[in-house]
Amino acid sequence: MTSLLDPAIAQRIKAAVDAGFDAQLADTAALVAIPSTRGAESPAQDLMADLMRARGYAMDDWTIAMEDLKDLPDCGVIQHDFSRARTVVGTYHPPAVTGRSLILQGHCDVVPTGPLSMWETGPFTPVIKDGWMYGRGAADMKSGTIAALYALDAIRAAGLAPGGRIHLQSVIEEESTGVGALSTLQRGYRADCALLPEPTDQAFNGVCVGVIWFRLKVSGEPTHVAVAGEGSNAIRAAFNVIQALEGLERDWNERAKSDPYYGAMDHPINFNPGIIKGGDWASSVPAWCDIDCRIAVLPGWNVDDCRREIEACVAAAAKTHSFLANNPPRVEWSGYLSHGYALAPNPEIETLIQAAHEASSEQPFAHRYSTALNDARFYSLYYDIPAFCYGPHGEKIHGFNERVSLQSLRETTKAIALFIAGWCGVEALPAA
Numbered sequence: 302m303t304s305l306l307d308p309a310i311a312q313r314i315k316a317a318v319d320a321g322f323d324a325q326l327a328d329t330a331a332l333v334a335i336p337s338t339r340g341a342e343s344p345a346q347d348l349m350a351d352l353m354r355a356r357g358y359a360m361d362d363w364t365i366a367m368e369d370l371k372d373l374p375d376c377g378v379i380q381h382d383f384s385r386a387r388t389v390v391g392t393y394h395p396p397a398v399t400g401r402s403l404i405l406q407g408h409c410d411v412v413p414t415g416p417l418s419m420w421e422t423g424p425f426t427p428v429i430k431d432g433w434m435y436g437r438g439a440a441d442m443k444s445g446t447i448a449a450l451y452a453l454d455a456i457r458a459a460g461l462a463p464g465g466r467i468h469l470q471s472v473i474e475e476e477s478t479g480v481g482a483l484s485t486l487q488r489g490y491r492a493d494c495a496l497l498p499e500p501t502d503q504a505f506n507g508v509c510v511g512v513i514w515f516r517l518k519v520s521g522e523p524t525h526v527a528v529a530g531e532g533s534n535a536i537r538a539a540f541n542v543i544q545a546l547e548g549l550e551r552d553w554n555e556r557a558k559s560d561p562y563y564g565a566m567d568h569p570i571n572f573n574p575g576i577i578k579g580g581d582w583a584s585s586v587p588a589w590c591d592i593d594c595r596i597a598v599l600p601g602w603n604v605d606d607c608r609r610e611i612e613a614c615v616a617a618a619a620k621t622h623s624f625l626a627n628n629p630p631r632v633e634w635s636g637y638l639s640h641g642y643a644l645a646p647n648p649e650i651e652t653l654i655q656a657a658h659e660a661s662s663e664q665p666f667a668h669r670y671s672t673a674l675n676d677a678r679f680y681s682l683y684y685d686i687p688a689f690c691y692g693p694h695g696e697k698i699h700g701f702n703e704r705v706s707l708q709s710l711r712e713t714t715k716a717i718a719l720f721i722a723g724w725c726g727v728e729a730l731p732a733a
């Protein structure tokens with residue numbers, strides 16, 4: 302291991318993580334127990350604010366105004382009730398500023414559970430079993446958010462004070478637009494580095510795809526199904542459009558083969574028709590079908606150009622269909638409009654997180670390129686703040702029986718604590 306931190310100090314910090322781990326798990330479970338799906342994040346934000354306030358951090362808790370964000374780069378499209386949307390930031394101020402500043406950001410929103418009958422235990426009834434914590438958001442990413450909080454606790458419990466300003470940021474909307482993270486930047490939060498403890502399997506993740514969300518609005522000609530040939534079935538027509546978009550997905554994966562990060566990866570671009578709604582009656586030919594879709598774009602690809610390609614693909618598919626040719630589907634932007642990003646090589650950050658990792662885990666240090674996106678993009682792309690993800694090992698993320706490995710969580714918490722100590726520097730607190 303590169304010795305960036307005195308081994309005796311590192312040992313004290315790691316011991317403090319161990320000493321606090323039961324309390325950390327209890328707070329993680331309390332956060333996982335809150336069903337903070339989109340639009341319902343407030344109770345989770347209340348808990349995060351309580352936890353940070355109890356630690357004496359300077360609190361900032363505000364309602365997000367889309368008016369303030371709409372002209373910022375990669376601002377997504379909000380289509381749901383956003384009146385209760387909040388961001389919570391707790392700031393640690395050092396006794397005297399001697400080191401670099403840091404943002405630690407987690408998102409408290411989670412994706413829907415899907416049918417409850419497919420879960421072995423309730424998604425919002427966290428259960429610890431065989432070294433795992435189960436529950437929606439246990440991996441993505443409530444355990445990581447709480448790990449950041451406890452990593453800073455461990456430094457202080459070890460009798461040390463970080464020398465740089467640290468913002469602990471709990472945001473919403475990571476899973477649909479990213480405007481929660483964007484709101485912290487609009488509010489003026491800045492630091493020399495940002496660490497997001499997303500579930501990366503303890504790998505260093507400084508590269509991720511971008512994502513575009515869109516809704517296809519396909520129309521049809523309603524008629525009694527007895528004379529179906531006189532009408533046009535919007536649901537069947539939607540299949541044609543989806544097939545055309547699968548062709549676009551193939552083209553983009555072909556293009557990805559020359560990408561410096563994703564070139565060697567099989568199928569990095571994933572297109573997903575994720576929600577389908579349509580029709581009003583089983584015996585009426587449906588006059589409408591809406592499909593919510595997601596597709597990835599690679600770092601360096603221009604989102605506006607990609608949007609035009611999507612529109613052109615849909616328009617071309619419509620021309621081959623008798624009804625759609627004169628009634629083309631509409632494409633509505635319905636969430637993410639996000640570029641991919643790749644952190645510029647940053648030896649200081651990489652050496653430090655590698656050392657922190659190797660001091661905390663037996664697993665070899667690894668780099669990962671993500672085929673999902675995360676909020677780090679805003680920091681790196683538009684605000685010149687180097688940002689990366691590093692977090693615990695999770696499984697079944699966005700699926701049934703989502704879980705996080707407790708051993709990995711413990712190691713991750715140690716690694717984050719050592720990274721904070723290395724990045725911000727630490728000073729011994731005067732004996733109480």
Ligand SMILES: [Zn+2]
Nearest residue numbers: 441442475499
């Ligand atoms: Zn996440």
